[in-house]
Amino acid sequence: MNxxxxxxxxxxxxxxxxADSVVFQSGSYLHxxxxxxxxxxxxxxxIPKNVFYCFDCGRGGDLITFKALKQNVSxxxxxxxxxxEWSLDIDFEEExxxxxxxxxxxxxxxxxxxxxVEREKYKEWFRGIVKKFEKQGCIDDRQLDNIVQFTKHLDxx
Numbered sequence: 001m002n003x004x005x006x007x008x009x010x011x012x013x014x015x016x017x018x019a020d021s022v023v024f025q026s027g028s029y030l031h032x033x034x035x036x037x038x039x040x041x042x043x044x045x046x047i048p049k050n051v052f053y054c055f056d057c058g059r060g061g062d063l064i065t066f067k068a069l070k071q072n073v074s075x076x077x078x079x080x081x082x083x084x085e086w087s088l089d090i091d092f093e094e095e096x097x098x099x100x101x102x103x104x105x106x107x108x109x110x111x112x113x114x115x116x117v118e119r120e121k122y123k124e125w126f127r128g129i130v131k132k133f134e135k136q137g138c139i140d141d142r143q144l145d146n147i148v149q150f151t152k153h154l155d156x157x
Contacts (some may be wrong), residue, residue, distance in 0.1 A: 003079055003095035004064050011086050013050045013063045017043075034059070035070035 001009070008105035014030060017023060023032045023045075030045040034054040041056020059069060068078035076096060083090050 002097060003090070003092070004062075004075070006090055006095070007079055007082050007088065008050065008063050010088055010090075011063060011082060012047075013045055013066060014047050015086075016063055016066060016082070017052070034067050037072060067082050120136060 015032055017032055021032045023030045025031075027047055028047045029132075030047065032043050034041040034043045034046065034057060035052075036054065036057050036059055039054060039057040039059075041054045043052050043054045045052045049059065051062055059065075061069075063077050063082070064075050066081055067073075068075045071078060071081060073081070076099075080092050082088070083092050
């Protein structure tokens with residue numbers, strides 16, 4: 001069992017959500033404000049499944065993700081915060097060493113590199129979709145900003 005699994009076993013998401021937020025319970029679900037700072041949406045927490053989902057921004061996950069989004073920190077830092085806040089008997093430094101945090105290079109090797117011509121084709125295709133959604137009023141400024149960031153990423157690839 002890794003660090004994150006140990007924390008999730010000891011601290012139910014229900015406890016973290018209700019610790020400093022206003023919550024409303026409806027059966028086996030809780031409803032509260034989204035943990036993402038710039039989102040005004042309502043988050044639904046499934047008590048039996050120990051997961052959450054915001055229907056406004058589309059973010060969801062488990063206890064670690066909730067804490068990371070709420071505090072605007074990495075999942076590893078969220079784990080450290082949870083251990084301290086809930087006084088868990090877990091040696092953070094020792095457990096963190098055992099995590100394999102170097103998975104990114106393997107993933108990057110599997111993603112094919114595209115040349116400049118292909119990149120331009122993708123960008124034009126993507127821009128066409130964005131324009132279509134803009135005309136239909138299906139896209140807001142935040143989503144448009146995310147798309148702009150994505151196309152900048154294509155330029156850097």
